[in-house]
Amino acid sequence: MPKKILANSFFLAASNAASSLCFFLLLIILARILGQEALGQYGVAMAAAAIAASLTELGLDGLAVRESSRDISQTAKYAKHSAIIRCVAGTAIFLPPLIATIFFWQSAAAIFALMAIAYALLRAISYSFKAAFRGHEKMQYEAIPTTVGAVVVLLGGAIAIFFWQSIVALGIALVVAGLVELAIVLAYYRKKLWQKTAFDKVFAKKMLIGAAPFWLSGILLSVYFAADIFMISFFLGDGPTGAYSAAYRPLLAMLAIAAPISLAAYPKISAVAHDKKKLLGTILGIYPILLAAGIVLAIASGGFPRELTQILYGAGFSQTALVFGILWPLPILVCINFLLSATLGATNMQGKNLAIIAIAVALNVAANYYFIQEFGIAGAAYATLLSQLLYLFFACAIIAKYILGLKNQAARGA
Numbered sequence: 001m002p003k004k005i006l007a008n009s010f011f012l013a014a015s016n017a018a019s020s021l022c023f024f025l026l027l028i029i030l031a032r033i034l035g036q037e038a039l040g041q042y043g044v045a046m047a048a049a050a051i052a053a054s055l056t057e058l059g060l061d062g063l064a065v066r067e068s069s070r071d072i073s074q075t076a077k078y079a080k081h082s083a084i085i086r087c088v089a090g091t092a093i094f095l096p097p098l099i100a101t102i103f104f105w106q107s108a109a110a111i112f113a114l115m116a117i118a119y120a121l122l123r124a125i126s127y128s129f130k131a132a133f134r135g136h137e138k139m140q141y142e143a144i145p146t147t148v149g150a151v152v153v154l155l156g157g158a159i160a161i162f163f164w165q166s167i168v169a170l171g172i173a174l175v176v177a178g179l180v181e182l183a184i185v186l187a188y189y190r191k192k193l194w195q196k197t198a199f200d201k202v203f204a205k206k207m208l209i210g211a212a213p214f215w216l217s218g219i220l221l222s223v224y225f226a227a228d229i230f231m232i233s234f235f236l237g238d239g240p241t242g243a244y245s246a247a248y249r250p251l252l253a254m255l256a257i258a259a260p261i262s263l264a265a266y267p268k269i270s271a272v273a274h275d276k277k278k279l280l281g282t283i284l285g286i287y288p289i290l291l292a293a294g295i296v297l298a299i300a301s302g303g304f305p306r307e308l309t310q311i312l313y314g315a316g317f318s319q320t321a322l323v324f325g326i327l328w329p330l331p332i333l334v335c336i337n338f339l340l341s342a343t344l345g346a347t348n349m350q351g352k353n354l355a356i357i358a359i360a361v362a363l364n365v366a367a368n369y370y371f372i373q374e375f376g377i378a379g380a381a382y383a384t385l386l387s388q389l390l391y392l393f394f395a396c397a398i399i400a401k402y403i404l405g406l407k408n409q410a411a412r413g414a
Contacts, residue, residue: 011139014147015143015144018147018151019146022154023154024250027042027249028312030157031312031317032313033162036239036316037238037242038167038242039241040233040238040239040245041108041167042167042170042242042245044113044229044233045112045116045117047225048226049113049119050225050226052093052097052117052120053120053222055089055219056120056124057124058085058086058089058215059212059214059216060078060082060085060086060128060215062214062345063214064078064079064128064132065270066270066345066346075195076195077197077203078207079128081207082128083125083128084199085207086128090121090124090125094117097114101114109167111168112168114171115172116171118174119177122182123149123182125182126181126182126185126186130145130185133192134266134267141188141192142185145181145188148180148181149177149181149184152173152180153174155173157170157173160172213354217357220357220361223361223365224361228368228372228383228384231369235373240319240376243320244323244377244381246317247309247327248327250301251324262290262342265282269346270347275406276403283339287339290335290336294331294334296331298329301324302324303328305322305324319376322377322378323380326381326385327384337388337391337392340391340395341353343399344395344398349398352398353395356391356394356395367379367382368383
């Protein structure tokens with residue numbers, strides 16, 4: 001693996017590990033003190049926040065990183081336009097749930113969901129500037145604010161849960177953490193990369209058009225990861241949703257440790273996308289590491305599901321052990337799919353990636369709808385594995401065809 005990718009992977013992996021640990025500890029505190037129902041409300045709210053964030057992000061990060069890695073002189077232009085566009089989009093997205101909460105739905109769960117959405121939107125804006133550091137392959141300036149924000153969430157959330165035993169107080173901690181993270185990112189950006197640039201409507205329009213496939217992919221992915229939570233909540237209620245979230249969210253948190261390797265490799269893959277030898281070397285250098293990470297995480301989560309559940313959550317979470325036991329292959333599948341998705345985007349095949357994701361999401365939603373009613377929360381776990389396998393198959397086929405095409409072009413040129 002190239003040294004630059006290794007260094008950036010370390011920064012992002014360390015940051016994501018710390019961040020994942022903070023949210024994981026918060027999840028345990030929430031489950032042990034407020035119980036399964038509160039955990040279910042937390043899961044639904046964070047799923048809604050993820051969808052709101054995907055609508056606000058507009059796919060601009062993937063486009064900005066790819067283009068900045070090819071021409072770093074455009075970094076400031078992409079960062080400023082992305083931030084402005086997201087501020088406008090975020091405001092438009094936040095107003096409807098705000099009005100609904102004020103006038104129609106004033107429960108604690110609804111207020112927490114609103115605050116979770118605000119937190120997600122603040123982070124979406126901060127990623128406009130994090131993408132600039134990623135394009136310059138300076139991931140340490142992305143890692144630090146992410147870690148600090150997660151620590152604020154953990155400390156503030158723990159205080160809120162211990163002293164107020166209120167999910168609304170936890171929401172306040174999330175908003176404060178989002179503001180702190182955004183402030184640190186802006187300070188780093190102004191010191192390291194800031195350049196004066198005017199807002200250009202034509203360029204903004206061009207960005208939105210170019211980012212559309214990334215945006216649609218992001219929306220579909222957020223729906224993919226939220227579908228099971230929403231359907232379990234609808235069909236079975238907050239208690240089973242909490243039991244499922246107790247296994248599902250820690251697995252996603254563990255996978256966030258492996259994701260930085262693909263994120264760090266993305267600029268490099270973009271730069272060598274048309275060079276067969278370098279592209280293959282980059283992919284094959286990263287693949288064994290991601291596969292090993294997936295195997296380790298699979299063993300950690302699926303080796304002793306009952307014992308793991310008892311240690312983390314205590315009594316009353318027997319269904320969580322069942323989900324851990326079913327989802328043990330998930331870390332391996334997702335770690336590999338991280339790399340496949342990054343490769344498709346970096347090689348200008350985001351349209352094909354979008355098509356695969358759309359098929360996987362359709363399968364996931366349909367399978368969840370049927371399996372949850374037939375098998376309960378275990379059905380949601382089966383639907384997740386099935387859709388991950390489908391993505392793996394189609395993505396591998398498309399990337400193999402692309403690489404073979406590069407090989408044929410090289411042969412014709414010779």
